[in-house]
Amino acid sequence: MNVAQPIEWTDKGVVMLDQRRLPGEVIRHTYADYRDVAAAIKDMVIRGAPAIGVAAAMGVALGVERSKARTLEELRAEFLSICQTIAGTRPTAVDLFWAVERMSRSFEQLAAANTPLDALRRAMVEEARAIHAEKKAIDEAIGCFGAELMPATGQVMTQCNAGALATAGIGTALGVIRVAVEQGHKLRVLVPETRPYLQGARLTAWELREGGIPLTLITDNMVGHFMKTGSVAAVVVGADRIAANGDTANKIGTYQIAVLAHEHGVPFYVAAPVSTFDLTISSGEQIPIEERSADEVTHLCGVRIAPDVTVANPAFDVTPARLVSAIICERGVARAPYVESLRRLAGSK
Amino acid sequence: MNVAQPIEWTDKGVVMLDQRRLPGEVIRHTYADYRDVAAAIKDMVIRGAPAIGVAAAMGVALGVERSKARTLEELRAEFLSICQTIAGTRPTAVDLFWAVERMSRSFEQLAAANTPLDALRRAMVEEARAIHAEKKAIDEAIGCFGAELMPATGQVMTQCNAGALATAGIGTALGVIRVAVEQGHKLRVLVPETRPYLQGARLTAWELREGGIPLTLITDNMVGHFMKTGSVAAVVVGADRIAANGDTANKIGTYQIAVLAHEHGVPFYVAAPVSTFDLTISSGEQIPIEERSADEVTHLCGVRIAPDVTVANPAFDVTPARLVSAIICERGVARAPYVESLRRLAGSK
Numbered sequence: 212m213n214v215a216q217p218i219e220w221t222d223k224g225v226v227m228l229d230q231r232r233l234p235g236e237v238i239r240h241t242y243a244d245y246r247d248v249a250a251a252i253k254d255m256v257i258r259g260a261p262a263i264g265v266a267a268a269m270g271v272a273l274g275v276e277r278s279k280a281r282t283l284e285e286l287r288a289e290f291l292s293i294c295q296t297i298a299g300t301r302p303t304a305v306d307l308f309w310a311v312e313r314m315s316r317s318f319e320q321l322a323a324a325n326t327p328l329d330a331l332r333r334a335m336v337e338e339a340r341a342i343h344a345e346k347k348a349i350d351e352a353i354g355c356f357g358a359e360l361m362p363a364t365g366q367v368m369t370q371c372n373a374g375a376l377a378t379a380g381i382g383t384a385l386g387v388i389r390v391a392v393e394q395g396h397k398l399r400v401l402v403p404e405t406r407p408y409l410q411g412a413r414l415t416a417w418e419l420r421e422g423g424i425p426l427t428l429i430t431d432n433m434v435g436h437f438m439k440t441g442s443v444a445a446v447v448v449g450a451d452r453i454a455a456n457g458d459t460a461n462k463i464g465t466y467q468i469a470v471l472a473h474e475h476g477v478p479f480y481v482a483a484p485v486s487t488f489d490l491t492i493s494s495g496e497q498i499p500i501e502e503r504s505a506d507e508v509t510h511l512c513g514v515r516i517a518p519d520v521t522v523a524n525p526a527f528d529v530t531p532a533r534l535v536s537a538i539i540c541e542r543g544v545a546r547a548p549y550v551e552s553l554r555r556l557a558g559s560k
Numbered sequence: 561m562n563v564a565q566p567i568e569w570t571d572k573g574v575v576m577l578d579q580r581r582l583p584g585e586v587i588r589h590t591y592a593d594y595r596d597v598a599a600a601i602k603d604m605v606i607r608g609a610p611a612i613g614v615a616a617a618m619g620v621a622l623g624v625e626r627s628k629a630r631t632l633e634e635l636r637a638e639f640l641s642i643c644q645t646i647a648g649t650r651p652t653a654v655d656l657f658w659a660v661e662r663m664s665r666s667f668e669q670l671a672a673a674n675t676p677l678d679a680l681r682r683a684m685v686e687e688a689r690a691i692h693a694e695k696k697a698i699d700e701a702i703g704c705f706g707a708e709l710m711p712a713t714g715q716v717m718t719q720c721n722a723g724a725l726a727t728a729g730i731g732t733a734l735g736v737i738r739v740a741v742e743q744g745h746k747l748r749v750l751v752p753e754t755r756p757y758l759q760g761a762r763l764t765a766w767e768l769r770e771g772g773i774p775l776t777l778i779t780d781n782m783v784g785h786f787m788k789t790g791s792v793a794a795v796v797v798g799a800d801r802i803a804a805n806g807d808t809a810n811k812i813g814t815y816q817i818a819v820l821a822h823e824h825g826v827p828f829y830v831a832a833p834v835s836t837f838d839l840t841i842s843s844g845e846q847i848p849i850e851e852r853s854a855d856e857v858t859h860l861c862g863v864r865i866a867p868d869v870t871v872a873n874p875a876f877d878v879t880p881a882r883l884v885s886a887i888i889c890e891r892g893v894a895r896a897p898y899v900e901s902l903r904r905l906a907g908s909k
Binding site for chain 1: 583871
């Protein structure tokens with residue numbers, strides 16, 4: 212099954228699929244300079260927390276690999292500057308800082324062990340590739356645990372793009388669907404377009420079509436109609452942040468899909484890695500909601516579609532745990548009460 | 561309060577606001593030939609069942625008024641051709657046939673009474689203007705009955721455009737809001753954009769702004785979030801067809817708004833004239849759902865926003881009566897059980 216890779220490490224440099232141009236154009240850029248990787252992260256060539264983490268690690272590795280430094284001191288000075296550039300691209304991306312932090316730890320360990328510079332450069336590249344491989348393994352595990360929850364046949368709904376394009380693996384929510392289809396489930400995916408940024412229409416529809424998985428694209432206000440007419444067997448979505456009690460922040464629109472699923476007796480699953488669990492917050496009420504630019508609502512493809520009026524544009528909403536049938540992570544499936552099940556999974560290996 | 565009139569009878573002919581160009585451009589066309597009125601109806605310069613009815617009546621009147629016929633027989637032959645042209649513009653518009661039918665009855669009564677041709681021409685124009693005046697009176701009555709149900713202060717939500725642009729009066733759902741605001745209620749309107757055709761963003765947002773009524777434009781997937789965060793006091797929408805049991809067909813997305821309103825304890829009102837009651841059907845299950853072109857979902861302003869995939873595009877959905885708090889018509893307010901209340905209102909004057 213074809214998996215659309217948003218980022219790859221190659222001998223020529225870091226190759227990125229330009230997601231801003233999808234689905235109209237499939238363009239890949241090859242970056243041989245870490246500054247170009249930084250610019251690509253900043254300019255949203257790549258998106259999705261895990262994929263941004265991989266891009267950050269590869270950007271740091273690229274900088275070290277191509278560095279002309281001749282001494283460890285020179286290389287360290289350059290390394291700090293590289294890390295600063297990469298970390299400065301997207302100020303709210305947790306995975307970005309995590310990846311830079313991990314690359315830094317690796318660098319210091321290698322330096323402390325007096326690793327020769329050439330070997331150190333190679334090891335840093337290996338570390339970035341290891342991060343990518345780990346992200347892929349996490350998605351595969353989520354996919355396997357989640358596939359068991361998918362119907363043998365029928366339609367499943369998702370929201371936004373929790374796919375390969377977002378994770379650099381097989382995806383979380385879409386990974387679950389992908390593994391189920393590979394295992395022989397006969398699924399069709401109902402894809403809400405996910406206004407205002409249209410990640411469903413632009414990315415998920417494209418990714419599923421590339422993967423050969425049947426889909427039907429709908430507008431966001433058709434969700435209830437299709438649930439009522441009985442053609443949705445399950446919902447599976449990703450998550451941006453999950454509180455200790457199971458309350459889940461995800462792309463705007465997820466909450467109302469969960470309410471509608473509950474009303475129609477349709478199971479609602481969240482598929483997300485343990486890294487999205489935030490057990491330091493007790494409930495979703497503590498999750499701040501990012502308000503984005505009004506232009507995303509009033510304009511499409513640069514064309515104004517609404518008059519100049521007041522606009523609301525919350526990027527996320529919070530789905531209370533009582534509407535979540537299960538949370539699927541790489542270590543297993545959590546069910547209510549989530550305070551216990553999430554803590555158990557977060558603490559396990 | 562400024563009411564945007566989609567159609568007006570003037571000495572120069574029928575003046576129509578070109579709704580296809582809103583909100584970008586405010587363009588009015590003056591039609592002195594009934595064939596141009598027919599073309600305007602067909603090409604969606606005007607939309608909304610009541611407004612189309614008014615346009616049809618005015619088109620017929622314009623044809624008769626401008627006819628060069630010198631005998632009743634000549635005029636009748638021309639009249640039949642005019643009616644055929646107008647009736648052939650939108651094959652599913654019930655109000656269109658109703659208006660043509662009524663103009664025909666009026667013509668035959670005037671002819672039977674040996675009315676002189678000049679007087680007959682003037683009387684036909686008066687009949688079309690009377691239809692327009694009746695539509696306005698219906699909206700005013702709906703507005704007055706509905707205003708009592710509006711909160712003294714707070715946010716109310718609507719869907720699509722059940723406004724002046726659709727009815728040629730003050731609107732049904734928006735008429736309720738308008739009268740309430742005129743009576744001193746402090747309301748702000750939450751306007752879902754109403755994909756795929758964006759009647760909310762393009763028409764309702766424009767109409768409310770023109771009328772000086774505060775609004776906030778949102779995407780269709782933000783409805784649940786705003787209900788959950790507690791900022792919606794009531795929902796009021798229009799209707800395309802109401803079954804004997806109160807089940808209501810309206811623009812796609814209405815059903816899920818009703819479910820979300822119910823979940824959050826928000827009253828959900830339908831505002832529609834008695835002419836939308838269809839007591840010959842016992843429930844909403846008998847209402848066929850029109851499936852429209854995939855292009856409306858995959859393209860916006862001529863730009864492709866999704867890959868070439870399977871698309872669903874039901875134009876309407878059906879809200880079951882149990883989710884409807886009240887149905888507001890020009891004769892009063894119907895509450896459950898609707899089988900009785902709708903029959904009573906339909907039979908009263």
